Amino acid sequence: MAISWYPGHMAKAKRQLQDQLSRTDVVIEVCDARIPLSSRNPDLDQLIRHKRRILLLNKADLADPELTAEWCGAFRAQGLSVLALNSLRAASRVVPLIDEASREKVENAQNRGIRKTVRAMVVGVPNVGKSTLINLIKGKATIRTADRPGVTRSTQWFRVTPYLELMDSPGLLWPRLDDPAVAQRLAYIGSVKDEIHDTRRLCLSLLDELMAERPQLLLARYKLNDGSLRGEALLSAICAARGFLLRGGELDTDRGVATVLDEFRAGKIGRITLEAPKA
Ligand SMILES: Nc1nc2c(ncn2[C@@H]2O[C@H](COP(=O)(O)OP(=O)(O)O)[C@@H](O)[C@H]2O)c(=O)[nH]1
Numbered sequence: 209m210a211i212s213w214y215p216g217h218m219a220k221a222k223r224q225l226q227d228q229l230s231r232t233d234v235v236i237e238v239c240d241a242r243i244p245l246s247s248r249n250p251d252l253d254q255l256i257r258h259k260r261r262i263l264l265l266n267k268a269d270l271a272d273p274e275l276t277a278e279w280c281g282a283f284r285a286q287g288l289s290v291l292a293l294n295s296l297r298a299a300s301r302v303v304p305l306i307d308e309a310s311r312e313k314v315e316n317a318q319n320r321g322i323r324k325t326v327r328a329m330v331v332g333v334p335n336v337g338k339s340t341l342i343n344l345i346k347g348k349a350t351i352r353t354a355d356r357p358g359v360t361r362s363t364q365w366f367r368v369t370p371y372l373e374l375m376d377s378p379g380l381l382w383p384r385l386d387d388p389a390v391a392q393r394l395a396y397i398g399s400v401k402d403e404i405h406d407t408r409r410l411c412l413s414l415l416d417e418l419m420a421e422r423p424q425l426l427l428a429r430y431k432l433n434d435g436s437l438r439g440e441a442l443l444s445a446i447c448a449a450r451g452f453l454l455r456g457g458e459l460d461t462d463r464g465v466a467t468v469l470d471e472f473r474a475g476k477i478g479r480i481t482l483e484a485p486k487a
């Protein structure tokens with residue numbers, strides 16, 4: 209199912225999210241550590257209001273460790289409970305944070321003689337790793353995950369311990385697509401369907417951005433030595449270095465586009481974060 213974010217759909221998702229939030233004790237917001245700004249939805253603040261929130265900077269294995277540390281510091285300074293995470297490996301670190309965030313509610317209930325079941329909802333824009341996180345916490349791969357947006361279909365609560373339930377919120381938090389720079393970064397990391405973008409233009413602007421920001425990584429990955437290359441010339445040099453040729457001997461730049469985007473998304477060019485906290 210493709211999720212298209214038209215206003216009617218967003219309004220419906222917002223209502224559903226509000227409805228689910230009313231049954232939630234702790235909100236686990238997942239964002240992508242490579243774009244901590246662009247992969248968060250600012251409407252969430254208003255939707256959550258006073259609920260306890262944990263912010264996970266997921267896919268930290270793909271992000272620049274120094275910038276991730278800076279981001280964690282910046283979010284903590286805003287009063288958020290933050291954890292940088294590779295949810296493919298260390299999802300268990302999340303449960304103690306949920307316990308901490310819900311301690312007061314649990315203790316209040318205890319004082320009234322009630323053993324409270326804590327409900328934590330995982331929210332985040334598509335493809336940040338919500339289902340992966342829940343699967344790993346559960347210890348079983350029961351929710352479908354895929355490296356493309358919009359794969360998860362339904363909403364469910366899962367019992368993690370006798371007193372903790374988790375819920376995925378597939379497709380309920382929409383990305384911030386009104387800002388073209390944000391949409392572009394979401395597309396770079398593969399969070400928005402490629403079909404809706406001109407992948408060639410996307411790849412060329414990514415290459416230019418990488419050459420400007422992290423030239424050493426790009427030059428090393430594609431065994432180039434000319435740091436002044438930009439745009440089509442840069443793409444062509446990459447195709448030549450990789451031997452991407454069509455039958456007539458022409459460069460297969462379509463293959464180059466697909467390769468660069470795939471390799472960037474998989475972290476093969478390096479651990480690259482595209483956004484830095486404001487100093
Ligand atoms: N490298 C890396 N990949 C991850 C991590 N968490 C999730 N993924 C991958 O990201 C893709 C999207 O994950 P998914 O859980 O379906 O995202 P959702 O749309 O938020 O539920 C999948 O291919 C996951 O394997 C992580 O911490 N590191």
Ligand SMILES: [Mg+2]
Nearest residue numbers: 338339360378
């Ligand atoms: Mg999912």
